[in-house]
Amino acid sequence: MNKVTFDQLQETLYHEELPNGLQVYVLPKPGFNKTFATFTTKYGSIDNNFTPLGEKEALRVPDGIAHFLEHKLFEDEEGDVFQLFSKQGASANAFTSFTRTAYLFSSTMNLKENLETLLNFVQKPYFTDESVEKEKGIIEQEIKMYEDNPDWRNYFGLIASMFEKHPVKIDIAGTVKSIHEITKEMLYKCYETFYHPSNMVFFVVGNLNPEETIQFIRENQAGKEFSKPEKIDRFFDEEPEGVHEKQVKIPMNVNTGKCLVGFKDRKPDRQGKDLLAYELSIQLLLEMMFGQSSENYQTLYEAGLIDDSFSFDYSGEYGFGFSVIGGDSDKPELLGERISSMVEEFKGKELNEELLESIRKKKIGYFLRSLNSPEYIANQFTRYRFNDMDLFDVIPVLESISKQDLQTALEEHFVVDTQSSQCLITPKGE
Amino acid sequence: MKLQTFSVGPLHVHVLPSTTYKTNTLVLHMRSPLTKETVTKRALLPYVLQSGTKNHPSRKEIRQSLDELYGATLNVDVSKKGENHMMSFKMEVANEKFLSDDRPLLERAIELFSSVILQPKTTEDSFDSTIVEGEKRTLNQKLSSVYDDKMRFANKRLTEEMCEEEPFGLFVLGDANDLPEIDEKALYSYYQEALSKDQLDLFIVGDVNESDMKKVIEKHFHGLTSFPQRELAFENKPFDLKRDSKEIKEEQDVQQGKLHIGYRTNITYSDEDYFPLQLFNGVFGGFSHSKLFINVREKASLAYYAASRVESHKGLLIVMSGIETDKYDAATKIIFEQMEEMKAGNFSDQDLEQTKAVLKNQLLETMDVPRGIVELEYHNLLSSTKRPLDRWMDEIDKVQKEDIIRVAKKLQLDTVYFLKGKEESSNE
DSSP states (O other): OEEEEETTTTEEEEEEEOTTSOEEEEEEOTTOSOEEEEEEESOOTTOOEEOOTTOSSOEEOOTTHHHHHHHHHTEETTEEHHHHHHHTTEEEEEEEOSSOEEEEEEESSOHHHHHHHHHHHHTOOOOOHHHHHHHHHHHHHHHHHHHTOHHHHHHHHHHHHHOSSSGGGSOTTOOHHHHTTOOHHHHHHHHHHHOOGGGEEEEEEESSOHHHHHHHHHHHHHTSOOOOOOOOOBOOOOOOSSOSOSEEEEEESOSSOEEEEEEEOSOOOOOHHHHHHHHHHHHHHHHHHHSTTSHHHHHHHHTTSOOTTOEEEEEEETTEEEEEEEEEOSOHHHHHHHHHHHHHHHHHSOOOHHHHHHHHHHHHHHHHHHTTOHHHHHHHHHHHHHTTOOGGGHHHHHHHOOHHHHHHHHHHHOOHHHHEEEEEEEEOOO | OOOEEEEETTEEEEEEEOSSOSEEEEEEEEEEEOOTTTHHHHHHHHHHHTTOBSSSOSHHHHHHHHHHTTSOEEEEEEEEETTEEEEEEEEEEEOGGGSSSOSOOHHHHHHHHHHHHHOBOEETTEEOHHHHHHHHHHHHHHHHGGGGSHHHHHHHHHHHHHTTTSGGGSOTTOOGGGGGGOOHHHHHHHHHHHHHHSEEEEEEEESOOHHHHHHHHHHHTGGGGGSOOOOOOOOOOOOOOOSOOEEEEEEOSOSSEEEEEEEEOOOOTTSTTHHHHHHHHIIIIISTTSHHIIIIIIITOOOSOEEEEEETTTTEEEEEEEEOGGGHHHHHHHHHHHHHHHHTTOSOHHHHHHHHHHHHHHHHHHTTSHHHHHHHHHHHHHSSSOOOHHHHHHHHHHOOHHHHHHHHHHOEEEEEEEEEOOGGGGGO
């Protein structure tokens, strides 16, 4: 077991790689009532083309299968896993993202029982034809719920306008049509390929004893048999560098329009500290350009083009990266134009160092605040780990980013002509 | 963690020392009865206040000062607690102990926080007209976009239908029709009225002690001492449902129908039956082991979500589910059957024990979050029955099956609201 202490943050992280390849991390949080645990596989909605374990040919699977599998794993031979968690006073959940599927619980009692339940249900798939069919009705309603949600449609509409080939453009839950193609056999193939312990991270944070916790997980894993770890072959069609479409409009049954502007990374192959420094640089730039303390925010707000829903974000993984800026507006078209021209203007000016220092402080404070949240720590740490980054490097890297680093990221990422798309939600009118 | 309380003029200050967090948290609640005359002004006021102070005359300048305080956050919002309308101001600031720069942040944060509340940008007896016009526009847009979030829209419609004759039927953000009447002068005079009449509670959670806080709050909230002392009763009128239950169906261009069903519980936080009601809700629809989830979702595959929640300060229970438009009869049948099962006591001891475990867990988890602690303490402050948080666990444990059946029998169906899709689109 390795132990790393972060003096300034007053945190200690314990780590062990188990013989079956599982990475286990434990972070004690004295003073908290709860413990939060996540069991995550590096497998998400984008992994729809791969060589199944023990086979030679690549297989393309229906859209939404990773998410479908997440739903079905909660069913056990003895029944529903939710029931078991709640008997043990825990609340369980799961989510599927572009690149990860995470299973989690939080509880303030029965830690060992809950850890055992989490480890065991994720490592014991049980699918029947009947239960797979039954799930289709449930997921169909989940998809329809999102279809009525204008923010969701705006976000995925924007991604689809930026990307032509990359599966990040596919809705995580798939479509009503694609989920109906899913069978029990396909689920097992995906499971066998992606749920090997060597492709997974187990993270526990909260009120716990680190040695005992790791010991417990170690023994649980030692009692199970797994095949030898194998490298997983995943295939992605080559994605053009520039955006697919410059603008997409989606008419919907809404009163207020929406506009999101996206910037697509040209060479999304960064990992480790490079990716961390790059993504923090993009986030600093977004804050400088469009944060609530910026000149631009004030201008857009006073012109009546934005309201409190205005926000921005950057997402970067191996293979794709993009930033998103925008929100509600009754003049979505004009907002899109203004955001683009503000980016151009910002690039034309010398970076303001005083502003950089102030935004740097803000980001450091935000990071510190997020360490109050066990959920944030577990989820982010795992995402960072899958990209060879370390969550506890955030403050030192933030402190080290120079004006020159920002200038480079600015010119690399914010290219209006070729790398930027817009997606507008427009009121349909009855 | 022990609550310590003192007053500065009409302001009640509650200090909760804790070393668990990396930040310090401030929450100010301003409470007043929910009325048609004041609801829109109150929905506007906190947003005007956070848009300019005497020393920081714009949003931008306030936000720049927050950035300088290592990204201190400032949020304002309005909410309903029963028939009370709350304006809330929240600030969270890093504890400098965890920074390489150890200049104290909390007092500077409190100074900024108090200036937002007590030193707005004004000209004579009026707010800044540009700020007020801007915030009126934003509020108008927020009100109009409630329509765009169908779950929220259905919930608003259900509440309006159920509570037509009660203040609770007013929407928390007010009414767009009131906006033209509200100008910078009228709003400023309402601001003075709110400072004179509202119940004022300030909570501080973090690595602090009472005597330091007393000095700092007395200094920065001194302005309040010229306003009158007051103790405002918590508005909570029981409602006697005399009419028959209603069924309202409305049609829109939506993929998924939104089914919202409202019951009267006639039980609020001060009642003996409050904890039995929590247990009832947990067995019936509050969690993923509850009857609604199991029967509407898992067994019948009719929905992705099917849940119930309790409106604690008003005495309502609301069921929500998203279904196909043509599955209305099937879904309501199952939901009503599950309610009958509850009344008949058809649930096991295991269901009960499971729900107790989950409720206790939820409560303990809420206490891990600074704002959660404030919420629980405030909840308690509002109630005539004072129950210290550590007694809540015992209260949950004490509940028996008979208590839940008694509560179930008190429930009255008030309104079924269904936002349905257009018939032709459901035939795809």
